[in-house]
Amino acid sequence: MTAAARDGHSVSTGRCLVLHPVLKQAPSAREDGARSPEARLDEAAGLARAIKLDIVAAEVARVARWRPSTLIGSGAVEAYGALIRDGDIAVAVLDATVTPVQQRNLERAWKCKVIDRTGLILEIFGARARTREGQLQVELAALSYQRSRLVRSWTHLERQRGGFGFLGGPGESQLEIDRRLIGERIAKLKRELEEVKRTRALHRGARRRVPYPVVALVGYTNAGKSTLFNRLTRAAVLAEDKLFATLDPTMRRLPLPSGRHAILSDTVGFVSDLPTHLVAAFRATLEEVTEADLIVHVRDVHHPDSEAQRDDVHGVLGDLGLGETVEQGLIEALNKIDLLDEERRTVLANRALRNRDAVPISAATGEGCDRLLDLLDRRLETDRHLVHLDVPVSDGAALAWLYRHGEVVSRRDDDSEAHLDVRLSEADLGRFKSRPAAS
Numbered sequence: 001m002t003a004a005a006r007d008g009h010s011v012s013t014g015r016c017l018v019l020h021p022v023l024k025q026a027p028s029a030r031e032d033g034a035r036s037p038e039a040r041l042d043e044a045a046g047l048a049r050a051i052k053l054d055i056v057a058a059e060v061a062r063v064a065r066w067r068p069s070t071l072i073g074s075g076a077v078e079a080y081g082a083l084i085r086d087g088d089i090a091v092a093v094l095d096a097t098v099t100p101v102q103q104r105n106l107e108r109a110w111k112c113k114v115i116d117r118t119g120l121i122l123e124i125f126g127a128r129a130r131t132r133e134g135q136l137q138v139e140l141a142a143l144s145y146q147r148s149r150l151v152r153s154w155t156h157l158e159r160q161r162g163g164f165g166f167l168g169g170p171g172e173s174q175l176e177i178d179r180r181l182i183g184e185r186i187a188k189l190k191r192e193l194e195e196v197k198r199t200r201a202l203h204r205g206a207r208r209r210v211p212y213p214v215v216a217l218v219g220y221t222n223a224g225k226s227t228l229f230n231r232l233t234r235a236a237v238l239a240e241d242k243l244f245a246t247l248d249p250t251m252r253r254l255p256l257p258s259g260r261h262a263i264l265s266d267t268v269g270f271v272s273d274l275p276t277h278l279v280a281a282f283r284a285t286l287e288e289v290t291e292a293d294l295i296v297h298v299r300d301v302h303h304p305d306s307e308a309q310r311d312d313v314h315g316v317l318g319d320l321g322l323g324e325t326v327e328q329g330l331i332e333a334l335n336k337i338d339l340l341d342e343e344r345r346t347v348l349a350n351r352a353l354r355n356r357d358a359v360p361i362s363a364a365t366g367e368g369c370d371r372l373l374d375l376l377d378r379r380l381e382t383d384r385h386l387v388h389l390d391v392p393v394s395d396g397a398a399l400a401w402l403y404r405h406g407e408v409v410s411r412r413d414d415d416s417e418a419h420l421d422v423r424l425s426e427a428d429l430g431r432f433k434s435r436p437a438a439s
Contacts, residue, residue, distance in 0.1 A: 014090040014113075016053035017083065018045050021061045021072055021096045035272070035308050037062075043272070044095035044117070046222075050124050056087045070109070071102045077109050084110050093120055100149035117273060118145055133196050140189040147182045200288075213380055213427045214263045215254065216292035217333075218317065220309035221269025223300040224335040228363035229266040232373065251288075256377045257370075260405070265292065272312045290320055293427045294379055296372075297330040301348060301360070302339040331357050331379065333372055338362040383425040389432075391418045401432065 020041040035043075037060045045058045061080075063072045070077050071094065084092065091113045092106065098116035106114045115123070122145060125138040217225045233252035254264040265288050289295060297313060299306055314326045334352065337345055337360045345360070352358045359375055361368030386409065391398050393413055402408060407423040424432065 014053055015056050015088055016048055016091045016093060017080065017087070017089045018048050018055055018058040018093045019061045019072075019080070019095065020044055020059075021063055021094060023066070024062045024064055035305050039305050039308075040095060040272075044093060044120075047117075047120050047124060048093050051120075051127055053091060053093070056089055057083060067102075068099075069102065070105050071096065071098060077106070081110050084112055091115065095120075103149070121271070121274070133193075136189055136193055136196065140186060140193065143182050143186050143189070147179065147186070212253065212261050212263045213293035213425065214251075214265060214288075214291065215294045215296060215376060216265045216267060216289045217296050217298055218267055218289055218313060219269060219298035220300065220303075220313055221271050223269065223298045223303075223309070224363045225266055225269065225298045228298055228333060228335065228361070228369075229264060231363050231366055231369055233264055254376075256380070257373055258377050258381070260377070260380070262293075262376065262380065265289075270313050270316045272308070274316065286320055289317070290322060293383070293425070294376060295322070295325060295330050296333055296376070298333045298335050298363075300336050301334045302336040329355075329357050331372075331375060332359070333363075334358055334360045335363050338365050338367065380425060383427070384423040385426070385429075386421060386423050387429060389420050389422055391420065392416060393418050398432075398435065401435070405432075 018041065020037055022037045022040075041058055041060050045055055048055055061072055061076055063076065067073060072080075080092070083089070089112055092110055092115075094106075094114065094116050096116060097118065098106075098114065103114050103116070122138065122142045125134075126142060129135040129138045217229060219225050229250070229252070233254055250266045251263050254262045256262060267286065267289060295317075297310070299310060303309060317323070317326050332355070334348060337348060340348065348360050352360050357375070357379075359368055359372045361372055363369070384407065389402070391402070393399075393416060399418060402420060402422050402424075405424070405428050409421040409423060411421075412419045
């Protein structure tokens with residue numbers, strides 16, 4: 001058996017029905033700026049395909065009102081039940097928040113597994129996490145989700161397929177999860193993640209002593225961040241045309257046109273209605289974004305919901321305490337222009353002329369990437385401020401560091417010290433000041 005088959009990425013995990021429930025009187029996407037129900041259904045289907053579910057049917061389920069017992073009406077429950085039986089469907093995905101009672105009642109009526117949007121995203125993350133940190137974070141989110149339901153079995157150790165057992169797995173039993181065991185496991189995971197957080201803080205402290213600013217790529221899932229990361233750094237990070245292909249953050253050195261270097265960070269993709277369990281669990285990872293010197297928002301401008309995706313990313317950044325950064329304007333890499341027709345490319349180019357922090361690019365072909373690098377270089381350069389520093393003449397390493405990473409405007413030496421006026425960014429000034437003193 002291949003590695004791909006073992007982790008569940010080359011075989012179907014079940015025949016699936018995808019439903020996006022929506023109220024009949026809900027406003028249209030054009031009225032409130034949200035996505036259309038059809039677009040939300042397409043995204044839900046993409047999430048299901050990300051873990052190799054075989055989609056038999058995908059429908060928008062329009063309901064008059066939400067039902068406390070089953071979410072959708074009894075007539076719809078019966079109609080979809082017939083579809084599930086006739087289609088030999090094993091999994092029903094509801095692109096909504098489903099209560100434990102609703103999930104239990106629907107599973108009894110349909111005789112199949114039922115998972116909601118949160119459970120589906122947790123399944124994807126559970127199958128994709130590769131680093132120890134990523135696995136800890138996903139397991140914490142999954143157990144926090146499970147604790148509220150007590151309708152799943154204790155299957156997080158069953159990793160033949162990946163994920164967390166919401167879809168079932170080899171030998172899965174239907175024993176009720178013991179709340180005390182979950183509580184103990186959650187407490188242990190939180191302790192381990194605190195240690196991860198401390199380790200990350202130490203790594204960030206070490207990077208501050210290294211003369212490289214940090215540039216973080218953020219964006220909606222499948223916007224092309226990993227492809228751009230590979231293009232700019234000549235790395236080989238997994239870049240696939242599927243949602244959440246990247247889960248664990250990756251960093252590489254980025255050469256800039258001026259000859260300087262930065263560190264480029266590829267982060268987990270965002271998604272609309274990201275479960276709060278996941279936002280909390282991945283806060284340690286997303287701290288890498290909050291510590292970055294520059295944030296580049298990679299956008300899929302070919303996607304019909306590009307504007308709504310932008311708003312979702314801005315919302316998550318705001319939740320991370322970066323609302324002011326968003327308001328001041330992010331660097332935007334307007335990706336996938338190779339998929340646009342000439343008219344849309346022209347419109348995008350004219351828009352980029354009005355916004356000097358937006359660059360149309362194609363990470364797949366490399367078009368526009370040189371312009372993006374130039375912009376990053378300029379932004380890192382303009383963040384520099386003139387500061388006065390007094391450095392011992394004997395500290396040759398410190399003087400060399402300043403000449404290499406700053407612009408020395410003036411220098412006056414006396415018997416013991418060199419008095420310099422230097423242009424440095426806030427980040428580089430912090431790195432300089434945190435350097436170990438010369439012995």
